[in-house]
Amino acid sequence: MSASLNPTALARLLGPWNTGASPAYRELADVVRLLILDGRIPLDVALPSERALAETLGMSRTTVTAAYAGLREQGFLSGGQGSRGRTGIPHRTIPVSVPGIALPDGILDLAYASLPATGEVVHRAFADALADLPALLPGFGYDAVGIPALREAIAERYTAAGVPTTAEQILVTSGAQHALNIVLRTLAGRQQKVLVDHPTYPNALDAIRASGSRILPVPLPPAGPGAENAGWDLDTMVATLQQQRPAMAYLVPDFHNPTGRLMSDLQRRRLVRAAESSGTVLVVDETLRALNLDGGSTSPLAAFSPAVVSIGSLSKSHWAGLRTGWIRADGDMLSRFIATRTTMDLGGPVVEQLAAARLVGSFEEPLGARLSTLRENRAALLELLAEHLPDWQPEQPRGGLTAWCRLPTPSSTALTVIAPDFGIRLAAGPRFGAGGAFEQYLRVPFTLPPEQLETAVRALSAAQARLDASPQLRRTLKEPQIAAIA
Ligand SMILES: Cc1ncc(COP(=O)(O)O)c(C=O)c1O
Incomplete structure (x- = not known):
């Protein structure tokens, strides 16, 4: 039998999603979209029926129907209305004109920090x-x-x-x-x-x-x-x-x-x-x-x-x-x-x-080539960020596969939500912390080759520009809670 998500499990994943900053159906759709992109809701699972989810969330059925309709329209749910939609990622998202870049066919994945095989x-x-x-x-x-x-x-x-x-x-x-x-x-x-x-x-x-x-x-x-x-x-x-x-x-x-x-x-x-x-x-x-x-x-x-x-x-x-x-x-x-x-x-x-x-x-055999590729990628990423996103503050990584960037505003979740419109997939900063911390951070891997990194950084910059132009897009955000440490 194919997998499905029950309403209680989905409600738990959603957390306190309803901030009241914009219509509930839109907030619900945004958070579900984020959970799918983040991998916390797996692909190809059936979401709860509209009626069951509305009951569990204590919302009207119209809210859930409208949220699901939005997700269907964007390609995050398949299956017609009335049937239980299955989760997916749009093969190619809505084209957005980003000056200077041709959107790639697929989405560039900046949520994974991993390399192809040696x-x-x-x-x-x-x-x-x-x-x-x-x-x-x-x-x-x-x-x-x-x-x-x-x-x-x-x-x-x-x-x-x-x-x-x-x-x-x-x-x-x-x-x-x-x-x-x-x-x-x-x-x-x-x-x-x-x-x-x-x-x-x-x-x-x-x-x-x-x-x-x-x-x-x-x-x-x-x-x-x-x-x-x-x-x-x-x-x-x-x-x-x-x-x-x-x-x-x-x-x-x-x-x-x-x-x-x-x-x-x-x-x-x-x-x-x-x-x-x-x-x-x-x-x-x-x-x-x-x-x-x-x-x-x-x-x-x-x-x-x-x-x-x-x-x-x-x-x-x-x-x-x-x-x-x-x-x-x-x-x-x-x-x-x-x-x-x-x-x-x-x-x-x-x-x-x-x-x-x-x-x-013979552990070291493939490593030399891998390390020099990563060094080139790291240099390319840091240069591109300095050029296109000068108010981001990436930390200089001494090794590994990723750069941890401090953003000028707490907008990591919002960036992650709109990223597919720009041809990229991101992992939001709060995924790396407890209690909602790191909304002002984004991890950017340097696992892609420099040409693709350039496309990715230009896309990030365009996404950031869209957020700057319409701050209400940050509606899914909550203030980052910095977890207290004894
Ligand atoms: C710190 C850390 N631990 C564990 C893993 C997962 O490793 P594995 O693929 O061996 O399960 C990763 C992968 O990104 C990682 O970065």
Whole structure:
């Protein structure tokens, strides 16, 4: 049977959508559109019937009918009136004349920060994996910890980076997000507190919420006047650890998503000491660690304490389609993660793991080209932003895939809502925070080649101009609530 969204679930996703700033049907349509673009309402699901949604929201049926009609007209709902519309994204949105740019056929996706495969290398790894496969076919094929060749290759990389590691300390997972879910289910939940960098990676926030844990956001200090990396606010982080004693902390110290910051070794050492004394398990997401664009070296956080739990992935260094990640932890802790893992699935696919073992074994091979492409893209993006959106303040990312931009006004959600009219898809700033924060920020990836980045930035600039010309378009906005931190 095809998927559908029930009215209560939709009402929960909508949150407090009705600000009264403009007609309710328009506000409702705008927020649903944003949820679809953001990926929080999946594509091709049936929305609740008009009657059921009107009842749940306590609105008149005419309001819901008009909102759905608007969404149909814009291509975000398919199916005729009377039938339950299915969600979609318009293949090509309403053409808007933007001087100097030809709108691309599809929409440029600035909501994803991911690169295509390191083609040739990944393909070759799969060809080699097929050659390796016969040796494993006599086994059962169930391996809840990962195939030995891959665990060993990952362990060797940690050892080479200064963190002596054996294969027994590695659990192979289907990506970093899977790894985080295993860790959360083991260490958090039941209203326990999980400290996070703020802003942070949206899917991690969603996973923490879904685990039933409470998010404890510790703000990253704003970028300095020259947009230089301001690092982490260790004083606040340490005070929060001491006062709140969270069960776990989820941090992205290596080319943090979305800011691209890198935590210094000094800060790493202090953080580890503070977590030890508060009894907090430090979980670090190193998914972006290989994307080091400015050189300079830091030690993996696990180099400072055996109690640190590290999460890694091949998604950003090689290809997200591999769906291969891992957890590195000490023996007892790893056993707990393995026990949790088998409640979720019984192991990863063998051919992917064989290919991943090849890729991890010669990890650096495709990286040089990837890093130089990213450096060029980063320079192009920062130049384009300076030229076309001079009052935006992008932070200079030291690595990773994205630039975190401070906007002149709190208009991130409004920009995201109108972006498809300009041929682009965005992820609104508040997706990166708790409690509606970051309305004045937008993450812009530099994963597209410079020509497409130019189209994207011109489109951003045109969208910004439209907002400036009609400030009432910001009607879906609420004032950003800066989450209070103890
Ligand atoms: C910090 C961070 N963690 C995890 C992920 C997801 O990784 P995976 O594809 O391995 O699940 C991403 C992807 O953007 C990321 O940026």
